[in-house]
Amino acid sequence: MPAVIDAIEYMLPARTESIEEIAARFPNWPLEKIAEKTGIRARHVAAEDECASDFGVIAARQLFERTGTDPGEIDYLIFCTQTPDYLAPTTACLIQDRLGLGRHVGALDINLGCSGYIYALGVAKALLETGQASRLLLITADTYSKFVHPGDKSVRALFGDAAAATLMSNRGDDETIGPFVYGTDGSGADDLIVPTSGMRKQPYNHSAEEYTDRHGNTRSDHHIYMNGRAVIEFTLREVPKSILTLCERAGLSLDQIDAVIPHQASATVLNGVRKKLGLPPERFIVCMEDIGNTVSCSVPIALKRAVTEGRIGPGDRLLLAGFGVGLSWGATIVRLPTDFQR
DSSP states (O other): OOOEEEEEEEEOOSOEEEHHHHHHHOTTSOHHHHHHHHOOSEEEOOOTTOOHHHHHHHHHHHHHHHHTOOGGGOOEEEEEOSSOSOSSSOHHHHHHHHHTOOTTOEEEEEOOSTTHHHHHHHHHHHHHHTTSOSEEEEEEEEOGGGGOOTTOHHHHTTBOOEEEEEEEESOOSSOOEEEEEEEEOGGGGGGEEOTTSSSTTOGGGSOOOOEEOTTSOEEOTTSOEEOHHHHHHHHHHHHHHHHHHHHHHHTOOGGGOSEEEEOOOOHHHHHHHHHHHTOOGGGBOOOOTTTOBOGGGHHHHHHHHHHHTTSSOTTOOEEEEEEETTTEEEEEEEOOOTTOBO
């Protein structure tokens, strides 16, 4: 039976950081310049002792409570993050225990960032429609703020922390998720990277010596580096093209899509994508001003908020697109069921 999205819930950490605070640290970077370039006026930031798994567990519990879902009904758990508790064990296994899910549950991590929700939806759809699962919990959560050096204004005003939980099942009467298009360009991996985040350059074998680039951004190899110009060029080159390819694969024109919900990257990026597609603002969902770029969580949060605000509803054709670190991108078309739990 076709897979459907039953409900979405999200959570944001209590601590926030405004662009006023950031501007105070960088007096040569005017406040309105930050807002114009990023489209972000505040972000939610994890405390030192908070991890992505903590937020994912909270979002899932909120989802269970709001929908009246018994955790024992879940038979598969996907956790999409690039900020796991550990490389070993798999963080999804820890979440299974904390949520009290059954021991019959399959649980896995997906290591993808900005495109992660799209890829995870593809995996979830395959698991549900091949009968490997019937009730699936997809959690996305990231704490990219832990990668950000306080002195790096190129990313300081962008990344916010969050988690989103998506409840899915294989109870649909017709296709409501898909088709999909995917893309990868690993030659651009160095354009968005945390150099010592894995085994290639292990942090305890490499110095955390800080350096300042010609733009006045300070960081070390333990922090995230983004080549902003290259990432923007990649996005404008690949994302509009992939969206049009998806429409062609679905046998639809872009005019038949009720709303495009993109990864909430930055105002500069999203304005460029929207203009290339020729879409009016009302059909291009942007909602990051008060939360920032929440990486793998940005698409489900934007979707949920747009439903809550009445901008979209069940039955609408929604085109979801994720793109970023990897370099990786993907897109799909989703229709929410009539009984989607708002």
